[in-house]
Amino acid sequence: MQHFDVIIIGAGPSGSTAGAMLARAGKNVLCIEKQHFPRFSIGESLLPHCMEFLAEAGLESALQQQAGELGFQYKNGAAFLKQGMYTDFDFTKKFGAGPSTTFQVKRAGFDKLLADEAEKQGLQIRYGISLIALDNSDDALTKLTVQDEQQNTSQLSASFVLDASGFGRVLPRLLDLELPSNFPIREANFCHIKHGITSPTFDCNKILITVHDQHDDIWFWLIPFSDGTASFGVVGKTERFDSKLSHEENLWQQLQQTPKLAELLGNAKPVNEARNITGYSASVKQLYGKNYALLGNAGEFLDPVFSSGVTIALRSASTAVPLVIRQLNGEQPDWEQEFSAPLRKGIKTFRFFVEAWYDSRFQDVIFSTKRNDGVTAMISAILAGYAWDDSNPYVAETARRMNVLREICIEFS
Structure with a gap:
């Protein structure tokens, strides 16, 4: 039975990013991926906040260098159209620090680029491999049964497992963690x-x-x-x-x-x-457990309207990896307070904006001609992915601020 410090399920953005970070830290990491890259996927409009995590994992420079040949498009904002009314948000004028531009990417090329670069940094990736069973009854290691495309099975073990399987949601299914989303289908x-x-x-x-x-x-x-x-x-x-x-x-x-x-x-x-x-919206009972954590869509997916999926995925990888390293080094991180709670905080902000979009509260704000530059900059920051920035009043007091703003927009429309 081959043993690894960490086994990652899925070689998409969160899996490649986490794998690169762990490999750079000197850990023995294996990523198993059911499909073969390049493969089609949606989630093509990145948010600027993503660039921070790609840089942290040593992946951003390759993206910048290869964007042109892969057909990626420079992105500096978001535009909205409703019954002939057009408005836009310029991320270069957003509130707060952090990158303000990114790319719109073809995911087939983007995901392969990240995976290839992560391999160069020491991540091992095995394609065409599926996880079919998991046993984490042992306190020290988790046993995984994997299967190749010829239906041959083999055993692996790991001190920690990260589920980056996206919509495949491998561990939520195997460990009965799935919860129905409260969003309509x-x-x-x-x-x-x-x-x-x-x-x-x-x-x-x-x-x-x-x-x-x-x-x-x-x-x-x-x-x-x-x-x-x-x-x-x-x-x-x-x-x-x-x-x-x-x-x-x-x-x-x-x-x-x-x-x-x-x-x-x-x-x-x-x-x-x-x-x-x-029925893509999904939730889980918990984002972590004994020797495992869920990254990105494997944990929770809201809705594609504000392109938050890849940002949440990369943020979850960046948050989890330092805790994994500490745990491998013999410490006992507080996964609730250091991973789940802070990650869910930003997800909650995105969730409010998604709900407000569908009940038209946020649409009333977006298409109002009465937005001032300061408010527009704060909303731009959230649309750029900075849903964890408590210095932004629309993150710190999301519901109250948005509801008041909407009333003002309606009153003066």
Whole structure:
């Protein structure tokens, strides 16, 4: 039985980042990944806060160097469109410290880039390997049963296990940690397109989020890449879509009901088959346990509307790794107070903004013409991923501040 200091499940952004950090600290780390890279994934619009964690793991310079050849698009903000009303948030004018720009990335290339760079730093990755059973009854080590693509099984052991399996949610399933999300069941229909946009006013440096003309709870994402393609998708409750139609037909039908966006994408053509994810929001009973911790989407996923998924994933890796190292060195970290509680604090901030988006409170603020520069800078910081910054009043007192602001926006609209 091969033994490792740490075994990581999943080689996506949180797994590669955690693996690189642990390898740089001299730990013997193995990452097992069910799929083979490159592989398609969504979550393509990074937030600037991500760049801090990539730099910490020694991965940012490779991203900067290879962004152009991989078709990644420089990103400096977020734009919103609703019934012809356009507004945007410039992250370079955000409140607080930290990077203010990032990239919109094709995840196939981005995830492979991070994994390859993590391997260069000492992380071992085995592709085509699935975890099928886990035994953590022993206090000192965890036994893992893994299976390859020919159905051959083998045994591994680790002093600590990090679950970075994303929507696969491997440990939550094996250890009965899953909890239903309190969000309504929504679905996303999406594909990559050759966008064909000719409008001189279109800002390719920002993700464009468009509200459906007839239903405020349906929205579209448009994430341009530097090679003339884009990620395009629509999100709404399942009952908003026609189950008799294909994913592609549902996507284009919703687009035609939103004329301004349809006009912008008048020349758009799909470059791959439309896909669907339904019931993606998820939660867990706990984010850690005996000799394990959950990273990113394996722990909790809210909603794609503000592109928080990769940020939470990288933040969770950055928070967990120093605790793992301390535990491997014989200390006893307080995983509740040092990992779960602080991580959930930022998730709670994002959660409020997601809820306020769908009940239109945040939409009222976004599309108000009465926002002052100071408030706009504070909201920009949260949209840039800085949901843990208590010096920002909209993080420290999220609900009270937002509800008051919304009332002001409505009163003077």
